[in-house]
Amino acid sequence: MNSIVIIGGGHAAAQLCVGLAEAGQGARVHLVCEEACEPYHRPPLSKAFLKSAEETTQLHKAADWYREAGITLHLGDAAVAIDREARTVTLRSGAVLPWERLVLATGTRARQMPDLKPGLENVASLRAANEAHRLRERLASAEKVTVLGGGFIGLEVAATAKALGKSVQVIESAPRLLGRAVSPELSAHVLATHRAAGIDIVLGAQTGAFEVEGDRLVSIQVNGVKQPVDLLLLGIGAVPETALAQAAGIECADGIVVDGHMQTSAAGVLAVGDCTRFPDRRAGRAL
Ligand SMILES: Cc1cc2nc3c(=O)[nH]c(=O)nc-3n(C[C@H](O)[C@H](O)[C@H](O)COP(=O)(O)OP(=O)(O)OC[C@H]3O[C@@H](n4cnc5c(N)ncnc54)[C@H](O)[C@@H]3O)c2cc1C
Numbered sequence: 463m464n465s466i467v468i469i470g471g472g473h474a475a476a477q478l479c480v481g482l483a484e485a486g487q488g489a490r491v492h493l494v495c496e497e498a499c500e501p502y503h504r505p506p507l508s509k510a511f512l513k514s515a516e517e518t519t520q521l522h523k524a525a526d527w528y529r530e531a532g533i534t535l536h537l538g539d540a541a542v543a544i545d546r547e548a549r550t551v552t553l554r555s556g557a558v559l560p561w562e563r564l565v566l567a568t569g570t571r572a573r574q575m576p577d578l579k580p581g582l583e584n585v586a587s588l589r590a591a592n593e594a595h596r597l598r599e600r601l602a603s604a605e606k607v608t609v610l611g612g613g614f615i616g617l618e619v620a621a622t623a624k625a626l627g628k629s630v631q632v633i634e635s636a637p638r639l640l641g642r643a644v645s646p647e648l649s650a651h652v653l654a655t656h657r658a659a660g661i662d663i664v665l666g667a668q669t670g671a672f673e674v675e676g677d678r679l680v681s682i683q684v685n686g687v688k689q690p691v692d693l694l695l696l697g698i699g700a701v702p703e704t705a706l707a708q709a710a711g712i713e714c715a716d717g718i719v720v721d722g723h724m725q726t727s728a729a730g731v732l733a734v735g736d737c738t739r740f741p742d743r744r745a746g747r748a749l
Contacts, residue, residue: 471495474735616697
């Protein structure tokens with residue numbers, strides 16, 4: 463009953479496994495991930511991976527490494543409930559894992575448009591490897607790619623699609639690209655670079671009137687003008703995956719709230735990575 467259960471199989475979970483293995487604690491570790499493969503690097507998914515069908519996902523560590531470290535993997539199985547009293551986690555498969563320490567590393571999920579029906583055949587998000595596989599397949603046959611959102615992922619996919627010879631449009635509601643991440647000067651430089659590459663960029667755009675036929679999005683309105691859609695990528699940000707923590711009564715505020723030691727509001731439960739909201743001591747506020 464001295465197990466460390468890690469929920470999530472992204473970068474944070476993979477690095478924690480390495481740290482625990484180096485500390486000789488691997489045999490205590492159970493890693494639970496709803497994705498069916500070992501943790502992999504996400505950054506290549508919006509870059510090289512989309513360009514060539516030869517590209518495969520890059521694992522943090524191969525399956526053998528986890529075995530040798532004594533780490534037990536529960537892949538393709540999501541954690542669905544945390545019992546803080548009994549100190550257990552229940553998985554979708556029905557398995558119940560006891561823990562002495564629980565680490566939430568549930569990351570983020572792609573933000574969706576509230577007025578756009580989910581699951582449309584020609585609308586993509588890009589967060590996980592299975593979505594990258596689908597997007598790569600759709601890119602191969604698309605002539606025009608519309609990217610909703612001028613953030614990092616939207617612009618990377620736009621540049622990749624342009625390099626593949628597609629007609630590409632980026633629609634951004636803010637007055638500048640990467641508005642929350644970089645200075646106005648850098649935004650202007652990125653805008654000029656993308657426009658010089660032949661990407662059509664619409665800033666300060668109002669979008670709506672998503673017209674759906676069957677399982678396809680056929681058109682959207684941009685600044686009141688209807689335009690056809692061949693393939694649409696939603697690049698409108700990510701939201702912390704806090705549902706499991708919230709259901710367990712763990713304090714969340716646009717992320718799982720942690721202190722400087724990554725301790726959550728629940729005894730024995732820590733959280734790491736993009737799912738967290740932690741204190742910024744310099745500014746005296748939560749990041
Ligand atoms: C396409 C793309 C490109 C990127 N490029 C860059 C870049 O160039 N530079 C950069 O710094 N960052 C980049 N990022 C961001 C970077 O990948 C993230 O910051 C990082 O992945 C965060 O790691 P994480 O482990 O906190 O969460 P995530 O990587 O989001 O992993 C969370 C994992 O938890 C799993 N999970 C969630 N809930 C459950 C549950 N209940 N049970 C079981 N499993 C669960 C999810 O399926 C997922 O596998 C990129 C991200 C993407 C998607």
